[in-house]
Amino acid sequence: MDTLTDLVDPAMFREAMSRLVAPVHVVTTSGEGGACGLTASAVTSVSDRPPIVLVCVNRKSLTNAAFKRNGSFCINTLEGNQQDLAEAFAGRTGLSMPERFALGSWVTLATGAPVLESARASFDCRLTDVIEQGSHSVLFGLVEAVRVGSHDSALVYLDRAYHQV
Template identity: 35%
Template sequence: MNVVPRDLMTEIPVSSADVRGAMRHLTGGVSIITAGRGKDVTGMTVTSVTSLSVEPPTLLVSINRDASSFSLIKRHGAFGVSILNADQLDIAERFAGKGGLKGADRFAGSQWLTAVSGVPLLAGALSAFDCEVEEILERHSHGIVIGRVRDVRSSTRNAALAYWHGQYVAVDQDEDAARLADASVPARACRGV
């Protein structure tokens, strides 16, 4: 089924501040996107990674077209995704620009593996993916990058780093599952929803 484009109503403008504020309610897993090869590398912290398909294995990430990572992804046709564990807050902040580090300087102080495509993948990440660019859809300020997964590495850790309401939070599968079970709304209370 194809979607037919239609004219969108633009009479009621929505401010970017309102959208940004509303999106703070969406909890996102924290990942590092890496791009480039050798010393010509860069990376960024994102919460915009999602699985597009498992057959074939494909990921989707949204990247600002002005970001240095975007141009390297376009040039090399590959990118890495490292899903951070709860102990990697310092790496998330470094790749988000805290401290003013840019490019290859952001990689100092952490162990990195070189993927088959040449992109760096973070050692000790919950999961790491080596992706070949399948397609880039440029819309507004961002590019939606679709990547075919060429290699995947996973750890046995369970505690993830998430971002919610402008703050990093640790999500531990064992501890938080028990807390959620205690705080869950009984199923009969949800029937009226």
């Protein structure tokens, strides 16, 4: 094993990661870099004082540069019945970005990033730091506003499939 990338077979790593349950989010941004979004499960809190979250965005994603240029993003946690939004923002439907946004009703809070009105929770963030790590950019955001939605079922991803819990 010559490099760190030789430690674990990538296919085996992806298979093992598919066994972890994760909430599904649509992460959005808007500004000079354009309005766009993506489906993400690699989202977590970092700190509550100050409130900081992170989201991992593939460096090859067409949205990556827009998030960095706009300097803000909103993490919208999906309800169990919002698989259509997850599929659309994952790029699996062939819809353009404006068509994807047409699937939901959106507002803005502090940063101007699109906030999904029907989300279980939304975290409106100002981008504070980016760390390039492996295949992804880790975006850190200071939460400037929060919107809490219903307690209905949540959409999660497990074993390469969506589930409602």
